[in-house]
Amino acid sequence: xxxxxxxxxxxxxxxxxxxxxxxxxxxxxxxxxxxxxxxxxxxxxxxxxxxxxxxxxxxxxxxxxxxxxxxxxxxxxxxxxxxxxxxxxxxxxxxxxxxxxxxxxxxxxxxxxxxxxxxxxxxxxxxxxxxxxxxxxxxxxxxxxxxxxxxxxxxxxxxxxxxxxxxxxxxxxxxxxxxxxxxxxxxxxxxxxxxxxxxxxxxxxxxxxxxxxxxxxxxxxxxxxxxxxxxxxxxxxxxxxxxxxxxxxxxxxxxxxxxxxxxxxxxxxxxxxxxxx
Numbered sequence: 070x071x072x073x074x075x076x077x078x079x080x081x082x083x084x085x086x087x088x089x090x091x092x093x094x095x096x097x098x099x100x101x102x103x104x105x106x107x108x109x110x111x112x113x114x115x116x117x118x119x120x121x122x123x124x125x126x127x128x129x130x131x132x133x134x135x136x137x138x139x140x141x142x143x144x145x146x147x148x149x150x151x152x153x154x155x156x157x158x159x160x161x162x163x164x165x166x167x168x169x170x171x172x173x174x175x176x177x178x179x180x181x182x183x184x185x186x187x188x189x190x191x192x193x194x195x196x197x198x199x200x201x202x203x204x205x206x207x208x209x210x211x212x213x214x215x216x217x218x219x220x221x222x223x224x225x226x227x228x229x230x231x232x233x234x235x236x237x238x239x240x241x242x243x244x245x246x247x248x249x250x251x252x253x254x255x256x257x258x259x260x261x262x263x264x265x266x267x268x269x270x271x272x273x274x275x276x277x278x279x280x281x282x283x284x285x286x287x288x289x290x291x292x293x294x295x296x297x298x299x300x301x302x303x304x305x306x307x308x309x310x311x312x313x314x315x316x317x318x319x320x321x322x323x324x325x326x327x328x329x330x331x332x333x334x335x336x337x338x339x340x341x342x343x344x345x346x
Contacts, residue, residue, distance in 0.1 A: 083112065083242075083246045084189075085188040085245045086187075086188040086191055086193065087113045087114065087115065087241065088113065088194040088195050088196055088241060089117055089157070089193070089194070090108055090115070090196050090198065090234055090238075091196065091197045092104060092116070092118050092119065092121075092198050092230065093119045093120075093150055093200060093205060094120045094121070095118060095201065096122045096123070096201050096202070097123070098123055098130035099132075100133075100201060100230045101121065101144075102127075102130035102132060102134040102135075102137075102141070103133050103134070103229075103230075104230050105130065105133075105134040106133070106135045106137045106140075107234045108140050108238055109137035109139070111241065111242040112238075112245075113140075114139060114140055115145075116141075116143070116144050117144070117145045117146075117195075118145070118147070119147050120147075120148060121146065125146050126144075150197070153197075154195060154197065154213075156193055158187060158194065159194045160194065160197055160212065160213040161180050161183075161196050161215055161216065161217040161237075162197045162205055162209065162215075162217070163198050163205075163216075163217050163218070163219075163233055164205055164218060165204070165218055165228070166204065168210055170211050172213065172215050174217075174218055175215055175218075177219055177237050177240040178243075180237065180240070181237070182244050183215070184196075184241060185241065185244045196237050197213055198230055198233060201229075217237065219233065259307040259309060260308050261305065261307055262306045262307060262308050263308070266311045267302070267306065267311065269315075270301065270306075270314055270315060271294075273318050274297065275294055277322050280322070
């Protein structure tokens with residue numbers, strides 16, 4: 070679980086029914102666990118396993134899931150792929166190889182758009198993943214509606230199961246919540262600096278540089294000033310950042326700085342408000 074309390078609600082949840090993930094005959098509990106972790110990262114929670122080699126439950130899977138216990142606790146185990154997909158209305162089979170089975174082939178972004186559209190109507194969907202060593206057989210691919218393949222280097226197309234799950238889950242969530250990020254810069258807490266404050270910063274810096282004879286030869290001063298101002302304009306400074314830079318300049322000028330209330334030394338973020346114009 071995230072410890073960040075300032076989460077954008079748009080990124081926290083979605084009303085769209087997520088697809089399930091079906092792992093066909095996974096060999097290692099660690100692979101199941103890391104696939105569960107990848108699912109949890111992007112809001113998928115329905116993990117189905119067909120004939121896991123080492124049985125179920127698996128402590129190795131739980132350990133590798135890295136606290137994605139809600140996914141591990143809800144795992145469903147099936148004897149056949151047919152049983153695992155029986156309640157689904159649309160399934161993508163994941164494969165990196167050409168097949169004798171004639172089915173439309175989609176990239177992960179296209180597949181995600183399809184599953185989001187189905188999920189928005191409340192239809193159950195899923196991604197079917199094959200074995201670690203050789204993937205899915207043709208009969209298993211035939212149970213899917215379409216194929217999803219990733220834009221990998223065809224000369225090195227093999228992915229770990231968790232990697233493939235991660236890419237598909239990422240694309241699904243990007244489409245499901247329109248790419249909403251968990252957080253962005255809060256401009257109410259960190260407002261952009263006003264032009265007046267920036268101009269005062271420029272003049273303060275330029276005056277300090279004049280004091281140490283930085284602008285040499287003198288006839289180049291106008292172009293050097295323009296270059297310095299352009300550098301700071303590109304930085305999109307916040308109000309607090311301008312105060313900090315004013316404090317830095319004041320310190321370099323060896324001006325006294327005002328301590329915090331209570332006698333503690335001021336930090337770099339609070340020294341700027343002591344600079345004189």
